[in-house]
Amino acid sequence: MKTKIVYVLASSQEDYFLEQCLISLKFLRKYNPEAYVVLVCDDTTESSLNGNRQDIKLLINELKSIQFERPVNKVERSRLMKVNLRKYVEGDFLYIDCDTIIVNDLSEIDNFTFSIGAVLDGHQPLKSHPMRSYFKKQNQHLNYNFDEVLSYYSGGVMYSKDDESSHDFYAHWYNNYLESLKSGVKLDEPPLAKTNEELDGIICEMNGIWNCQIRFGALYLANAKILHFCSKKNMPVNNLARREFLYKIKERGLDIDEMQWYLENWHRTIPSNLLLSTNIDANFNLSRDYEDARSAYVIVKMQDGIFQPQITTFKELYNHYRNIIIGKFNPMSLAKILFKEKFGYSIENEPINSLNRKLFNLAFFNPVDIWTTLADKLAVRKFVKSKGCADILLTVYKYWDNVGVIDFSSLPNSFVLKCNHDNGSTILVYDKFSVDKSFIEDFYRRKLSLPFGIETAEPHYLGIKPFVFAEELLENDKQFSSGLVSYKFFSVHGKAKFCQVIYDTECYDEQKSQIYETNGWIQCPGYILKNEGRMKIPQPTSLMKMLEVVERLSSEISFCRVDLYEYHGRAYFSEMTLMPAAGRINNFSQELLCLIGKNI
Known part of the structure; x- marks a missing residue:
């Protein structure tokens, strides 16, 4: 496979971003052992790669450390590096978010001919997306007509060919992200959407198997190449995204029995009772009413499991x-x-x-x-x-x-x-x-x-x-x-x-x-x-x-x-x-x- 695989990491000892990246890299190496992997990180993150954290160097081919002259928090550092990747990485590449696992051979990507590729957010057109109104609020600070957007892309997995159009795209994306930061919005997807509109829809829609977002991706699970967790904080859709599992990786490293078992049985990383919803059910699933009803149900379920003897006579x-x-x-x-x-x-x-x-x-x-x-x-x-x-x-x-x-x-x-x-x-x-x-x-x-x-x-x-x-x-x-x-x-x-x-x-x-x-x-x-x-x-x-x-x-x-x-x-x-x-x-x-x- 000639196309490079790129990860971006801004992490410290206090978070679990590096552990997420380790897990994704471990799965990548299982299915694509010869892939050339570039890890782009900031200088602060690089200095923290000691102890168990330095194991990440064993799974990559190249580490690029980016210097930041002014104090920038982790979220901004991560996004600033992501939207500027074309300046850091030579050659064609596939960018992959850390909260993913790779479950198939990726070599087919060498056959891609377009300049920029991505998968639709939620695997559906924006007009039918249950989070459309939420996305609109996220984009309202940017000076463009969001109502004209038909395809809203996920930035979790993106292909970039090393050509003029791709370089121009990243330059626009970077500038739009800086504009977004002035309004205090650190998300990279709104500037991504604006950039795509400005450049007449340059992003080519990739098959959903390249970024199977589990909550919306039932159609793509069977043949998925990359699983993207995309979890709500209280509803993890993958066992590897649970904080307690990431804690084990932080404390013991990757060589734990549980990790080895998941590597051989990636389907079992998805909870067996996970329900995927569509249409009105999906809208309800994302609403405040659902959160309140779910909270009440969780409380009753918790109390059912408790032995509480009562004095009644x-x-x-x-x-x-x-x-x-x-x-x-x-x-x-x-x-x-x-x-x-x-x-x-x-x-x-x-x-x-x-x-x-x-x-x-x-x-x-x-x-x-x-x-x-x-x-x-x-x-x-x-x-x-x-x-x-x-x-x-x-x-x-x-x-x-x-x-x-x-x-x-x-x-x-x-x-x-x-x-x-x-x-x-x-x-x-x-x-x-x-x-x-x-x-x-x-x-x-x-x-x-x-x-x-x-x-x-x-x-x-x-x-x-x-x-x-x-x-x-x-x-x-x-x-x-x-x-x-x-x-x-x-x-x-x-x-x-x-x-x-x-x-x-x-x-x-x-x-x-x-x-x-x-x-x-x-x-x-x-x-x-x-x-x-x-x-x-x-x-x-x-x-x-x-x-x-x-x-x-x-x-x-x-x-x-x-x-x-x-x-x-x-x-x-x-x-x-x-x-x-x-x-x-x-x-x-x-x-x-x-x-x-x-x-x-």
Whole structure:
């Protein structure tokens, strides 16, 4: 391929533009290994290319550093370089935005004969574009008749032949951009549209496969050469555009399992439930009414996934205060009371090998100091690292002991919120721009004020300093489940014979579970007494790794439940639980309870 590929980059350590560019270059090299790549960047960006950031030099052939004499912000630097590319790059070139991936051979571009080429914005004429009125506002500061524009082009992918017409086009575009800057408008597409009108429609319309804008490009996805994300900030249309994925690339570089998987399966970079809309639906999708309706739906969906017990009767209120008083001064007595209320007989009459009986004895006759550390969802991370399992830890973004200082702006678009000192406090935030922040703050204000463990007779929780923290959110990648699947391993002296698989977790009231023997992954029907699933659950790809992790973490403990996730074939840590159901498990058959408990 003789045509050069050109990227423009203005970036610093604080943003993710370089990571976007890295991803695009990695895909380019997979499908076009011999392409000649020019990276045009400013001098400030070039000076920041150290550490992991210098890896970008391995994927390009030429770096052109542009000096800026006066202070210019990143957005302006990027656009000024883009609209002036004909001065920096010799020969024919194809400019590509960084928020793209290349998914096909591009060598056909050597056959192009026109001077300037681009793809229609939204893959449709301007008159029928659902964002036409928005574009008109963006162009109103420029001195030309926008109403006469028929073709409004995307500047995300542009072809330029090294000829006089192309040089003239870029000179006009640059001058029009400077004019636009005087009005405080930093976008490059309005000056692009004006330039095309001034030069009698010089831009040749390229096939949509060269700049498949996912939100509007259903017709071009099958044969696409370049995918352009073009996401709204709260509705990413590609998994690679998610801030949490870009954070991984920033921290670990490109050689992560997830990136390799996407390289081999580029179709899976598009969310499986992505809906593309047309006509009136597309207009509604872009309206303020849609934003408001979507926000309300997200809030309801978020609350559906939260376990929120309510006190509705006088008896429940009485038991609440009774449990607090007894649990504070005599937790063992409270444990006996709660057991008898749940099962109808005393703990002393529970089979001696039952897991419930063994947990009671461990908690009140053989307490272990490390229980408090292991039950603390933040402190346990240090323990996991000490056992050589740091690679299974999810990223913790921030943690707070006061909900008043939670800074949502510093968090990625999606994440998990939870407390470190309790259970039932997890909130999955899929879109931080649509959540009810006051609800979240009120919810965690209550959680942080409650000393968990008193009412449930679990004294090992009382030594934990409460925090709320934001953690990396794993998407569900299992076709058999509506939500992220949890694998709960019941470990006795480091060996886990049984695993409880919990799936369909999107709604708390609808989740199901099954028990599997880990040796041979054998389904054990009848061991779950309520909401037992029936389908055959595939053995997790990382099962052997999971069992190794369980042994490392729990070999020095009589009993522990180790909860893990699997995402793209890789095991991740969730938590360690010392007393499942507070030692009053009523959803397992007595046979299973005794099979687990007999060796403790």
